[in-house]
Amino acid sequence: MIQESFVVAGILFALGLAGVLVRRDVVFVLMSIEVMLNAAGLAFIAAGARWHQADGQVVFFFILAMAAAEVSVGLALVLALYHQNKSLDTDVASRMKG
Amino acid sequence: MEIVFYIAATVAIASTVMMLTRLNAVHALLYLIVSLLAVAIIFYTLGAPFAAALEVITYAGAIMVLFVFVVMLLNLGKAATRMESALLRPAMWVGPSILAAILVGQMMYLFAHGMGSGYETSLIGPAEVGVSLFGPYMLGVELASMLLLGGLVGAYHLGWRRPQGVATARGAR
Numbered sequence: 560m561i562q563e564s565f566v567v568a569g570i571l572f573a574l575g576l577a578g579v580l581v582r583r584d585v586v587f588v589l590m591s592i593e594v595m596l597n598a599a600g601l602a603f604i605a606a607g608a609r610w611h612q613a614d615g616q617v618v619f620f621f622i623l624a625m626a627a628a629e630v631s632v633g634l635a636l637v638l639a640l641y642h643q644n645k646s647l648d649t650d651v652a653s654r655m656k657g
Numbered sequence: 658m659e660i661v662f663y664i665a666a667t668v669a670i671a672s673t674v675m676m677l678t679r680l681n682a683v684h685a686l687l688y689l690i691v692s693l694l695a696v697a698i699i700f701y702t703l704g705a706p707f708a709a710a711l712e713v714i715t716y717a718g719a720i721m722v723l724f725v726f727v728v729m730l731l732n733l734g735k736a737a738t739r740m741e742s743a744l745l746r747p748a749m750w751v752g753p754s755i756l757a758a759i760l761v762g763q764m765m766y767l768f769a770h771g772m773g774s775g776y777e778t779s780l781i782g783p784a785e786v787g788v789s790l791f792g793p794y795m796l797g798v799e800l801a802s803m804l805l806l807g808g809l810v811g812a813y814h815l816g817w818r819r820p821q822g823v824a825t826a827r828g829a830r
Binding site: 560561563564567570571574575577578581582584586587589590591593594597600601604605607608611612613614615616617619620621623624625626627628629630631632634635636637638639641647 | 659662663666669670673674676677682685686689692693696699700702703704705707708711712715716719720723724726727728730731779781785786788789790794797801802804805807808809811812815816
């Protein structure tokens with residue numbers, strides 16, 4: 560079952576990566592990043608269960624704190640981008656100068 | 658008990674695929690929340706109940722609420738109420754509801770079989786995680802708190818708009 564959870568983590572990470580590459584909406588890109596972070600956390604928990612150590616859950620805690628900080632800054636950036644461009648398209652953001 | 662793991666993994670992957678293929682951000686958020694809850698059940702079956710609780714409280718609770726706030730903030734205005742009634746059509750929440758009902762059924766099954774019997778591998782409880790977190794990983798906890806403070810200050814700075822009066826006063830001078 561631990562091997563299968565690594566497979567699930569890999570599938571979820573690949574789905575998140577596909578979302579980052581395919582979707583053009585900034586909110587969708589942020590949500591896909593959340594999926595990728597979650598998949599990484601799943602891999603750490605599975606590794607911790609494999610070696611019967613608490614370290615996997617400790618690293619998951621750090622991933623959680625990092626995701627919270629990343630989301631707060633990322634969503635503030637989304638709001639700033641929307642106020643500036645009136646659009647959430649990532650291609651519009653590539654026209655920025657300065 | 659292994660069947661619980663497989664069903665939860667299927668629900669997680671299916672809801673993530675549904676999330677990526679939605680066109681509307683609110684519908685995608687519903688499926689993303691179901692995906693996070695399914696991963697929480699996977700954590701529980703892997704013998705990490707503390708991580709499962711943190712996943713539900715912090716990820717599905719706090720972080721997703723931030724997403725909902727921002728998505729709702731971005732479509733304010735006259736069309737928002739019309740859009741909101743269109744967003745919450747029964748056809749839109751019936752898919753996430755079915756997936757969430759599967760997860761609730763699994764939770765009931767785990768509770769019916771006793772709290773401690775759901776673990777496929779050996780249990781690593783909150784006490785061991787806490788001892789490790791505030792023992793050898795103390796520096797990491799401090800760094801995480803600094804990171805959260807940095808996130809707070811950064812979000813405040815990015816969200817701050819210059820008041821109109823200040824800008825004109827500076828221009829007049």
